[in-house]
Amino acid sequence: MAIYSKEDIITLLQEAGLRVTHHRTSVLSFLVKQRAPVTVYEMIDSLRKKEGIDQATVYRNLTSLQEAGLIKRSDFNHGHAHYEFETGRPSHQLVCNNCETIEKIDGISIDDTVKKMLKKSKKFKRTTTHSMEIYGLCKSCA
Amino acid sequence: MAIYSKEDIITLLQEAGLRVTHHRTSVLSFLVKQRAPVTVYEMIDSLRKKEGIDQATVYRNLTSLQEAGLIKRSDFNHGHAHYEFETGRPSHQLVCNNCETIEKIDGISIDDTVKKMLKKSKKFKRTTTHSMEIYGLCKSCA
DNA sequence: AGTTTCTTGCAAATAACTCGCGTTTTTATT
DNA sequence: AATAAAAACGCGAGTTATTTGCAAGAAACT
Numbered sequence: 001m002a003i004y005s006k007e008d009i010i011t012l013l014q015e016a017g018l019r020v021t022h023h024r025t026s027v028l029s030f031l032v033k034q035r036a037p038v039t040v041y042e043m044i045d046s047l048r049k050k051e052g053i054d055q056a057t058v059y060r061n062l063t064s065l066q067e068a069g070l071i072k073r074s075d076f077n078h079g080h081a082h083y084e085f086e087t088g089r090p091s092h093q094l095v096c097n098n099c100e101t102i103e104k105i106d107g108i109s110i111d112d113t114v115k116k117m118l119k120k121s122k123k124f125k126r127t128t129t130h131s132m133e134i135y136g137l138c139k140s141c142a
Numbered sequence: 143m144a145i146y147s148k149e150d151i152i153t154l155l156q157e158a159g160l161r162v163t164h165h166r167t168s169v170l171s172f173l174v175k176q177r178a179p180v181t182v183y184e185m186i187d188s189l190r191k192k193e194g195i196d197q198a199t200v201y202r203n204l205t206s207l208q209e210a211g212l213i214k215r216s217d218f219n220h221g222h223a224h225y226e227f228e229t230g231r232p233s234h235q236l237v238c239n240n241c242e243t244i245e246k247i248d249g250i251s252i253d254d255t256v257k258k259m260l261k262k263s264k265k266f267k268r269t270t271t272h273s274m275e276i277y278g279l280c281k282s283c284a
Numbered sequence: 285a286g287t288t289t290c291t292t293g294c295a296a297a298t299a300a301c302t303c304g305c306g307t308t309t310t311t312a313t314t
Numbered sequence: 315a316a317t318a319a320a321a322a323c324g325c326g327a328g329t330t331a332t333t334t335g336c337a338a339g340a341a342a343c344t
Binding site for chain 1: 215216219221234236239245249250252255258260266268272273275277278279281282
């Protein structure tokens with residue numbers, strides 16, 4: 001989890017071909033600081049309070065940032081989207097079926113498994129990145 | 143993919159402690175016949191046309207069937223739920239980031255990976271079943 | 285600075301899903 | 315088979331999550 005300065009954020013946006021607006025920078029900065037995927041609600045709540053950003057703006061920036069490959073969306077079967085900064089590395093997480101606990105697990109590779117799956121696939125030739133979610137009950141809910 | 147008769151469906155419902163209503167039987171039968179997860183929209187559309195089932199009823203039955211462990215929900219980051227029959231076996235799928243193509247891949251085991259993840263986890267002791275989604279672009283979208 | 289193009293705020297619209305309630309169906313019991 | 319309690323249903327209205335139209339404002343190019 002590298003540390004990104006404001007200049008780094010701006011560089012990321014420029015390299016992605018996106019305009020560097022104040023709000024877009026804020027949205028991406030916010031996500032860079034998190035250790036786990038956050039809900040859109042949390043982002044809107046925080047950014048609205050802190051800088052008065054409108055929810056439509058948050059949604060629009062999440063879309064543009066995702067299309068640029070800078071952030072990643074996951075739903076975790078909870079009925080609303082979560083976003084996180086796109087590190088480029090595959091992400092693996094344990095998800096609670098009851099509460100919304102999500103725990104990211106580092107140091108795991110499933111590249112071999114992905115290769116095996118692609119070999120068996122008829123509709124996919126290759127995958128960009130991948131993510132794996134394992135669902136169960138966390139200690140508190142079990 | 144075993145073949146389930148109407149009697150089998152009824153037995154499944156009874157063993158799960160659910161009432162055997164006409165509509166509930168239809169919803170579960172519908173899902174048993176699919177080879178891949180289907181959207182709620184597809185289910186409502188088909189069941190409304192065929193038997194006049196109301197959408198609220200479809201939703202309520204999906205909830206009760208899921209709570210009983212007979213079906214499984216997945217969102218695939220598309221913003222709406224998909225459901226499939228719960229086979230008890232882990233499921234692994236390739237998901238297109240662009241269109242909504244979902245391809246299930248059989249014959250893969252990631253039990254060792256899951257074990258490794260649980261060993262590293264702080265918040266989870268064990269998982270019931272699991273599912274893995276690998277995201278990329280399908281051949282048509284690539 | 286001027287202009288083109290993208291972004292924003294606001295309010296209204298849409299999509300996905302849920303709820304209240306009176307009526308009907310299922311299931312347990314006679 | 316009749317019957318009563320519990321659960322399920324349809325229908326319309328309500329929520330929640332997300333999107334859109336449009337006029338005004340900010341970035342980026344010249």
